[in-house]
Amino acid sequence: MRIAIAGAGDLAKYLVEELLAASHEVVVLSRSLKPWFERPDISFRPTDYSVPSLAAALEDCDGLVSALLDYTLGSVTSHLALLEACQKSPKCKRFMPSEYGGNVDLYPESPEFYYANHEPVREALRAQKDVMWTLFNMGWLADYFVSPGSRYIKDIGDFHPVDFEAGVITIPGTGEELISFTAARDTAAAIARLIDQDDWEATTFVCGETTTWNRVAKLLADHGRDMEVRYVSLESLRDTIKQGQLGDDDVTAAQYAEFSLTGGAILPRKN
Numbered sequence: 001m002r003i004a005i006a007g008a009g010d011l012a013k014y015l016v017e018e019l020l021a022a023s024h025e026v027v028v029l030s031r032s033l034k035p036w037f038e039r040p041d042i043s044f045r046p047t048d049y050s051v052p053s054l055a056a057a058l059e060d061c062d063g064l065v066s067a068l069l070d071y072t073l074g075s076v077t078s079h080l081a082l083l084e085a086c087q088k089s090p091k092c093k094r095f096m097p098s099e100y101g102g103n104v105d106l107y108p109e110s111p112e113f114y115y116a117n118h119e120p121v122r123e124a125l126r127a128q129k130d131v132m133w134t135l136f137n138m139g140w141l142a143d144y145f146v147s148p149g150s151r152y153i154k155d156i157g158d159f160h161p162v163d164f165e166a167g168v169i170t171i172p173g174t175g176e177e178l179i180s181f182t183a184a185r186d187t188a189a190a191i192a193r194l195i196d197q198d199d200w201e202a203t204t205f206v207c208g209e210t211t212t213w214n215r216v217a218k219l220l221a222d223h224g225r226d227m228e229v230r231y232v233s234l235e236s237l238r239d240t241i242k243q244g245q246l247g248d249d250d251v252t253a254a255q256y257a258e259f260s261l262t263g264g265a266i267l268p269r270k271n
Contacts, residue, residue: 001196002027004045004058004092006082007067008034011100013152014188015067016042022192029057049078054085063094063195070098071252075117080124086131094195097121099135100187102180102264105203110264111255112241126202134200138187139180139267140260142208145220153184158253161213161260162220168228172237172257175214175229179260180267182208207267213260234261 001024005012008030016037019026026042033044045057058064064086068078079097086092101114108122109115125133143153144160157163161170190206217229237254244251259265 001025001062002060003195004029004061004064005067006030006064006078007069007098008032008037009067009069010152010154011069011184011188012037012067014184015065015191018185018188018192019195021189022196024192024195027057027061029054049081051081051084051088054081055088058085058089058092061089061092063096064092065096065191065195066098068098071113071117073117076120079121083121083124083128083131087128093131094200095125095131095133096136096191096195097125097133099137101137102139102259103205103267104135104137105268107262107264110262111259113252113255132200134194134202134204136187136191136194136204136206137267138182138190138206138208139210139265140182141187142181142183145216151184158249159256161257162216162227164225164227168230169213169217169220170230170232170257171213171217172232173213173234173261175217175231176212177261178210178212179265180207180210181216182206205267205269207269210266210269232257234258237261 003019003024004027005015006029008028013036016026020041028037028042028044029047031048037044047053047057064082066079066082068075083095086095102110141153143151144162148155186208187206194204220227237258240254241251
């Protein structure tokens, strides 16, 4: 199958490698060509993310996976255009939007900043029957537990509890709350296997391991990363959210941390 990836960021690199490993042809859509994607085994197609541009780029594709990372409402505009382009396409009738969160079935508003720029896309997908789709979720990325030089995924600063540069882990809550983690490569490999299946559920969950932040801190210490451990309470996080403005980095970081405490970061498992 010929699979298009929307976005040329870090996750897209894993998707390229795993889709190629699964014998798919790969097309990358982006506004501009990034150096890593200048390679002979994939096709790059520039797009301005308008529907006509996307429809032309997807004309001979069989499926589309979005790897767009956008915390703003611009994500809604881009993803609705991606969906419409699939609807107009003669072949591209499989679409995975950029979800990559937690248990969106039970906690669709967690983390809080996700809801405004994800729910309109979810609603649009549910309202149509032209394109097969699934909301793919894998919890927290486990990649942040290894050194930056050993992964494609870039650090996200205060948005993640582990700060190798400062030598600090800032753990929300008691650190005993359960959290689901999955590596980006495992995420991409699962997508590469799922993309050519003929039956998708509305939500797909893939989980590497469910553990706690305290166990993560111990694991890092056992591997020579003995970091200072600090704790921040749910009440303190909610005060930060209440006193700040939506979109502020400290509010987004607090909402990410709150996500670890309220159940949304625990992925369901089938027995």
